[in-house]
Amino acid sequence: MRLYTAAALLPAASADVIPNGGVLVDGARIVASGPSGPLRAHRDARHGAEVIDLGDVTLLPGLIDAHVHLGFDGGPGPVARMRAETEAEQLILMLRSARELLRAGVTTARDLGARAFLDVAVRDAIARGTADGPRLVTAARPITPAGGHCWFMGGECDSPDELRRMVRLHHRMGADLIKVMATGGFMTEGPAPWHAQFTAGELRIVVEEAHRLGRRVAAHAHGTEGIARAVAARADTIEHCSFAGPDGIFGSAFDPVLADEIAAAGIFVCPTINVQAPIMRERYGPVLEEVIMGLSEHGVQIIAGTDAGTDDCPHGAYVCGLEALAEAGLRARDVLGAATLRAARALGVDDRTGSVEPGKDADLIAVRGDPLRDISALHRVELVVARGNQFFPPAPAGMHPPRSGHGPAMAEPARRA
Numbered sequence: 001m002r003l004y005t006a007a008a009l010l011p012a013a014s015a016d017v018i019p020n021g022g023v024l025v026d027g028a029r030i031v032a033s034g035p036s037g038p039l040r041a042h043r044d045a046r047h048g049a050e051v052i053d054l055g056d057v058t059l060l061p062g063l064i065d066a067h068v069h070l071g072f073d074g075g076p077g078p079v080a081r082m083r084a085e086t087e088a089e090q091l092i093l094m095l096r097s098a099r100e101l102l103r104a105g106v107t108t109a110r111d112l113g114a115r116a117f118l119d120v121a122v123r124d125a126i127a128r129g130t131a132d133g134p135r136l137v138t139a140a141r142p143i144t145p146a147g148g149h150c151w152f153m154g155g156e157c158d159s160p161d162e163l164r165r166m167v168r169l170h171h172r173m174g175a176d177l178i179k180v181m182a183t184g185g186f187m188t189e190g191p192a193p194w195h196a197q198f199t200a201g202e203l204r205i206v207v208e209e210a211h212r213l214g215r216r217v218a219a220h221a222h223g224t225e226g227i228a229r230a231v232a233a234r235a236d237t238i239e240h241c242s243f244a245g246p247d248g249i250f251g252s253a254f255d256p257v258l259a260d261e262i263a264a265a266g267i268f269v270c271p272t273i274n275v276q277a278p279i280m281r282e283r284y285g286p287v288l289e290e291v292i293m294g295l296s297e298h299g300v301q302i303i304a305g306t307d308a309g310t311d312d313c314p315h316g317a318y319v320c321g322l323e324a325l326a327e328a329g330l331r332a333r334d335v336l337g338a339a340t341l342r343a344a345r346a347l348g349v350d351d352r353t354g355s356v357e358p359g360k361d362a363d364l365i366a367v368r369g370d371p372l373r374d375i376s377a378l379h380r381v382e383l384v385v386a387r388g389n390q391f392f393p394p395a396p397a398g399m400h401p402p403r404s405g406h407g408p409a410m411a412e413p414a415r416r417a
C-alpha cells in the first residue's frame, strides 16, 4: 500500500484542483483519493502504507496516446526499417518504443498498425509485468486493399469474404480493435491520401463484423470522400480526418455538414497533430489547426494521438502533440480531457483509466507546475505510475518482489503490487 501526496491533485481534466491532495494505492488499484489529511488517517493507510510525499507538483491521471505505431522508430525512415527488420528485431524496437511512451507520462496507448500481431504479444508482456510500458490497446494489421496504404503490415483484403475473414482473424489472435485504411496515406507509395480505398459498403462489412465480435473500428481517413464513407459505415474513431483535397493540403476540402454528422454520430476524431506541427505550419500555414478547430466548433470530440513512430515523430515527443492542440486553439482543460478521460472513452477503457477514482487502475503522473495554466508543464514529469507499478523514478529495491523474467506467464497482479 502506498500513499502519494502532492501540493495539488487534479483528479480529472474537468475537476477542480484539490490542494494538498493524495492518492492511496493498493497493488494496481486506487483505493481512495482526495485531500491528503483524511487519507493519512484512512483505515487502509493506517496499516502501514508507505507515504511518498512528492512535494510541489501536480498529481493527475496518466496520459493517453490514442494513435501510435510501436514498430516505427520515429526517425527519418521508419517504413523502410519496419519492412527490413525481422520479427525479432521489430519486437525489440517495440519494447523500446513502449518504454519511451511511458517515460513521457503515457500510461495507455493504442497501437494502430503493427506486423505479425507483435503488438498483441507486447500488450500481454506489459500486462504480465514481463516488460515495461503503457497499457496497450492493439489493432494489429490495418485492413487495406492489395498494395494499399501500409499493405506491408499484412492486412490486404479485396473482397467481402476477405474483409470478414481478416476481422475474424484479428478476433482469434486477440487484437482489441480493427483498423481500416479508408483512404491512402502519406507514408507509402500507392493510393494518394485524398483517394478513398474502400467503398462505403466494404467499410460497412468491416464495421458490422467487428461490432458483432465486440471490437471497435478505427478508420484512417485523410480525403473527404473517405471520411464520408467511414462516417456512413459508423466507424468508432476517425484517424487524421484532415479533409485533404486533391491538392494534398489539409482542410482544402473541409465539409461543415460532414463535421456535423461526425458530431451527431458520436464518432471520435484523432487528428494526429504532433511534434511536426510547427514545421508543417511554416510550410503550409495553420491548415491542420484550422481543421481541428473547425471540427471542435461543430461539436466533434477530439482525442489526443500523435502517430508516434512515423517520420521524425519519436514516441517520447507525446507532449509536443498536446502543445500543438493548445496552439491550435483548444483550451488547456480541453486538451487535458482529450489526453485522458475522453480518449479513455474512445478506446473503451474508461472503466479502468482516464481519471483518478477509487476502483480504477493507479495510472498516475506528477508534473512540476500547473498543466491547466500551461500545458507545457506536462514536459516536466516527476513521477509515472502505471497500473500501480512505479516506473519513474524507479522504485527502490525491496519495494516489490523480484520480477520473474522467464518461465510461465504470470497473470495479474502486476509485479510491483
Ligand SMILES: [Zn+2]
Pocket (backbone or CB within 6 Å): 067, 068, 069, 112, 113, 307
Ligand atoms: Zn498511423
